[in-house]
Amino acid sequence: MKLAVEQWSASYGPEAKPRKGFFTDTSICIGCKACEVACKEWNHVPADPHGFSGKSYDNSLALGADRWRHVAFIEQRVPADLEEGASLVQAASRAGAIDGGVATHQEGDGVRWLMASDVCKHCTDAACLEVCPTGSLFRTEFDTVVVQEDICNGCGYCVSACPFGVIDRREDDGRAWKCTLCYDRLKDDRTPACAQACPTQSIQFGDLAELRDRAQARVHKLRDAGQDKARLYLSEDDNGVGGAGAFFLLLDEPEVYGLPPDPVDTTRDLGSIWGATAAGALALGAGIALAVFGGRR
Amino acid sequence: MSPNNAGPGVATATEPPREPASYHGQPILKAPVWSKEVPNYLFVGGLAGASATLAYTAELSGAEELSRRAWLTASAGIMACPPLLIIDLGRPERFLNMLRMFKVTSPMSMGSWILSVSGATTALAGFNVVSGRLAVPALVARPVGGVFGLLLATYTAALFADTAVPAWHEARHELPFVFGAGAALSAAGAVSAATPARQAAPARRLAVGAAVAELASTAIMERRLGFQAGAYGHGRARALKWMSRACVAAGPGLLATAGVRSRAAAVAGGALACAGALATRWSVFEAGRASVADPRYVVEPQRARMAARAEHRHQSSRSASV
Numbered sequence: 069m070k071l072a073v074e075q076w077s078a079s080y081g082p083e084a085k086p087r088k089g090f091f092t093d094t095s096i097c098i099g100c101k102a103c104e105v106a107c108k109e110w111n112h113v114p115a116d117p118h119g120f121s122g123k124s125y126d127n128s129l130a131l132g133a134d135r136w137r138h139v140a141f142i143e144q145r146v147p148a149d150l151e152e153g154a155s156l157v158q159a160a161s162r163a164g165a166i167d168g169g170v171a172t173h174q175e176g177d178g179v180r181w182l183m184a185s186d187v188c189k190h191c192t193d194a195a196c197l198e199v200c201p202t203g204s205l206f207r208t209e210f211d212t213v214v215v216q217e218d219i220c221n222g223c224g225y226c227v228s229a230c231p232f233g234v235i236d237r238r239e240d241d242g243r244a245w246k247c248t249l250c251y252d253r254l255k256d257d258r259t260p261a262c263a264q265a266c267p268t269q270s271i272q273f274g275d276l277a278e279l280r281d282r283a284q285a286r287v288h289k290l291r292d293a294g295q296d297k298a299r300l301y302l303s304e305d306d307n308g309v310g311g312a313g314a315f316f317l318l319l320d321e322p323e324v325y326g327l328p329p330d331p332v333d334t335t336r337d338l339g340s341i342w343g344a345t346a347a348g349a350l351a352l353g354a355g356i357a358l359a360v361f362g363g364r365r
Numbered sequence: 366m367s368p369n370n371a372g373p374g375v376a377t378a379t380e381p382p383r384e385p386a387s388y389h390g391q392p393i394l395k396a397p398v399w400s401k402e403v404p405n406y407l408f409v410g411g412l413a414g415a416s417a418t419l420a421y422t423a424e425l426s427g428a429e430e431l432s433r434r435a436w437l438t439a440s441a442g443i444m445a446c447p448p449l450l451i452i453d454l455g456r457p458e459r460f461l462n463m464l465r466m467f468k469v470t471s472p473m474s475m476g477s478w479i480l481s482v483s484g485a486t487t488a489l490a491g492f493n494v495v496s497g498r499l500a501v502p503a504l505v506a507r508p509v510g511g512v513f514g515l516l517l518a519t520y521t522a523a524l525f526a527d528t529a530v531p532a533w534h535e536a537r538h539e540l541p542f543v544f545g546a547g548a549a550l551s552a553a554g555a556v557s558a559a560t561p562a563r564q565a566a567p568a569r570r571l572a573v574g575a576a577v578a579e580l581a582s583t584a585i586m587e588r589r590l591g592f593q594a595g596a597y598g599h600g601r602a603r604a605l606k607w608m609s610r611a612c613v614a615a616g617p618g619l620l621a622t623a624g625v626r627s628r629a630a631a632v633a634g635g636a637l638a639c640a641g642a643l644a645t646r647w648s649v650f651e652a653g654r655a656s657v658a659d660p661r662y663v664v665e666p667q668r669a670r671m672a673a674r675a676e677h678r679h680q681s682s683r684s685a686s687v
Contacts, residue, residue: 123389130391140388199527201474202462221462222455224398225473228528233394233657242455323664326388330667334529335470341537342469345523348541349515353418355549355578359571360422 080209087211088254089313090263090271091279092185094325095290095298097270099125099183103137106265110250111136114238130326131186133238136247137262140325142182184325185271187262188213188234188247189302190313193333196226196235196246204244211276212249212313220244231309231331249313276313280304287317295319301327308332387660394529394657402453404650406446407521408643410480411548412555413442414517417487419552421511423567431567433494434560436507438552439514440491443484450480472523483517486510518548525653531663532596532656533649539586543649546582547642549575550613554638557620557631565631569620572638576617580610583645592666596656597648605648612641 078084107113116134121127124141131138194213197205204219205226215226215235222242226235235246250260258264263273272279283300290298301318305311308331322329387393420435451460464481468474486506493503522544526537533540553572557565583606587594596602616637623630656662 123391126389129389132395142388195529198470199473201466201468201471201477202459203466203468204462219459219462219465220456221459223463223473224453224455225471225528227395228397228399228530230395231529233392236395237398237455244455321386323386323393323660324388326391326393326660328393328663328667330671331529334527334534337534337537338470338527341472341523341526344526344538345519345541348519348522348545351542351578352415352518352545352549353515355545355574356415356418356422356571359553359574360419360426360428360567363566363570 083209085210087276087313088249089190089276089279090187090273091283091315093270093286093317094184095317095319096268097183097185098268099139099141100267101139102265102267103185103262103271104139106261107137110261131234133236133245138186140184140186142324144180144182182319187314189232190249191333192310195229195231195333195335198335199225199229201225208251210254214248214251215244215246217243229334231328283317392658393660393663396654396657397530400453402449404646406449407646408551409442409445409449410521411518411544412551413439413446413487414483414514415548415552416442416556417510417514419556421507424507428564428567430564431560435556436490436494438555438559439487443487446480446484472520472527476520476524479513479516479520483510483513486513519545530653530657531666532593532652535590535593536586539582539589542582543586543645546575546578547645550579551639551642554616554635557624558635562624562626562628562631569624572617572620576613579613579645593656593662596652596662600655602648602652602655605644605651609641609644609648612637612644616641
C-alpha cells in the first residue's frame with residue numbers, strides 16, 4: 069500500500085512550471101563559499117557564529133536551519149604521481165586530465181582536495197513534506213519543497229524525517245527552516261542566489277530534465293579523463309526518494325561528503341507502520357479484555 | 366538501484382577493504398529536536414489511553430468501582446498530555462495549527478486528532494464519574510473513549526517509526542507492541558494503586574500479563590533489530606533498559622503477591638510498574654538519539670542494503686545468461 073501526499077505541480081493547473089533544480093558539479097568546486105554567503109544575504113539567514121572546528125577549512129560543518137548551502141572540505145592523502153598499480157598509460161592519461169583542467173588534485177604534495185556545496189535535495193518523495201502535520205511544508209509549482217513560515221509551529225517532525233539531515237529548527241525562533249530553492253526569485257524568473265554567485269558554474273540551475281542530460285555528459289567526460297570514481301548522486305528517479313530536484317556529481321563515495329549512500333523516504337513504509345500499529349492496538353485491546361473477563365468463572 | 370548510478374562499481378580488486386567513511390565523523394542526520402516532554406508524553410498518553418480502555422471494559426464486565434477509578438486515572442493522565450506536547454513545540458502559541466489538516470501520511474497529524482477525540486471523551490467520562498452530570502453525553506463518550514484509548518496508546522509507535530532515525534524506523538514492526546504493552550503495564554499499575562485491593566483483581570492480572578508482554582516484546586525487538594540493536598545496547602539506552610527490566614519484573618510481582626491484600630504494597634507495586642514503562646520509553650528515545658549521533662548507524666545498514674541489491678542483480682543476470 070502506498071500512502072503519499074499528491075501535491076504535484078500538476079495540481080497548479082495552468083500555473084504549473086517545469087521542474088526546476090540544481091546540478092552541483094563538485095569536480096569544479098573551488099571551495100570559495102560564495103554560495104553560502106549569497107544564500108545568507110538573499111534569504112536573510114541569520115549569522116551562526118561557530119568557533120574554529122579544526123576540520124579542514126570547514127567551520128560550519130553541516131546544513132541546518134541557518135545554513136541552507138554548506139561547502140564541505142575533504143583532504144585525502146593520495147600517492148603524489150602514480151596511483152598504486154597504475155600503468156604508465158594510465159599515468160599518462162591522468163597527467164593529460166590534469167592539463168585539461170578537469171582534476172582537483174593539488175599536484176605534487178600527495179593531497180587530494182574534495183570540495184562540495186551541499187543543499188536541500190527537494191526530493192520527489194519528500195519525507196519532510198509527508199510527515200508535516202500542519203501543512204506548512206508544501207510543493208510549489210516548480211516541484212520544489214518549501215516551508216511556509218507563517219504556518220510552521222515548530223513540532224520538529226520534519227527534522228527527524230529528513231533522510232539527509234537537511235532541515236532543522238532554529239533555536240531562538242522555534243520554526244523549521246531550509247533551502248527554498250529561492251522560491252521568490254523563481255517566481256520572478258531569476259536564478260537562485262547560490263547558483264548566480266557560483267564563480268565556476270559548479271552550481272548549475274535550470275530545468276531538471278536538461279540538467280540531467282548535462283550531468284550525464286559531464287560524468288562520462290570525467291571518466292574518460294581517468295576520474296574513475298566520478299559518479300552521479302540522486303540523478304535518476306529509481307532511488308529511495310524517487311529522484312531529487314538537487315543532485316550531484318561526486319568524486320568519491322557519498323558518505324565521504326556526509327551524504328547517505330542509500331537514502332530512503334521513511335513514508336515508503338507507512339503501510340507496514342500503520343499495519344503494525346493497528347495490530348498493536350488490537351493486541352492491547354485483547355489483552356485488556358482477557359485480564360478483565362478472563363478471571364471470572 | 367543505488368544513487369551511484371553513473372556506471373560500474375566503485376570498488377576495484379586492488380583497493381584495500383573499506384574503512385567506514387564519514388565526513389570528519391560528523392552525524393549525517395539531524396538529532397531529534399524533541400526533548401524530555403516527548404518520552405514523558407509517550408508514557409502518560411499510553412497510561413491514559415490504556416486506562417480508558419480498561420475503564421470501559423471493566424464497566425462492561427460489571428466491575429463498577431474499578432471502572433470509576435480507571436476513568437479517573439485516565440482523565441488525570443489525559444489532561445497532562447496536551448501541555449506536554451504544546452511545551453515541546455517551537456511555537457507553542459500555534460498549537461491549533463495541528464488541526465489544520467487530516468493527514469494520513471503524518472502520524473503526528475493523526476495523533477492530534479486521536480488525542481482530541483480521546484481527550485474530550487475521556488475527560489467527559491471522568492467528569493461524569495465525579496459529578497454525576499452529563500449522563501447522556503457520557504453514555505456516548507465512554508465507548509468512544511475506550512476505543513480511542515487503544516489508538517492513543519499505540520499511535521506513538523508510528524510517530525517514532527515514521528522517521529529517518531535508524532533505531533526507530535528499523536523497529537517499526539515491534540514498537541507498537543512494545544508501546545502497547547508498556548501502556549497496559551502503566552495503566553494496570555496506576556489503576557491497581559488507585560483502587561481498593563479487593564476490587565482491583567482484573568488490574569493486577571493485566572499488570573502481570575503486560576509485564577510479560579513488555580519483557581517479551583522488547584527482547585524480540587532487539588533480536589530482530591540486527592545492526593541497530595547496538596543503539597539500544599550502549600550508554601543511556603542500555604542503562605534505562607536494565608532499569609526498566611528490573612522495575613517491570615518487580616512491580617507486577619509485588620502487585621500479584623503482597624498487593625492482593627495490602628494497599629500500601631499495591632501503591633508501591635503500581636509505582637514500580639509505571640517506572641518500568643516510563644524507563645522503556647526513555648530507552649527507546651535515547652537509542653534513537655544515539656543512532657543519529659553516530660553516522661555508522663546510518664551508513665552501514667545502507668551499504669549492506671546496496672550490497673544485497675548488487676548481489677541480487679549479479680545473480681539474476683547470471684541466471685539470465687545461462
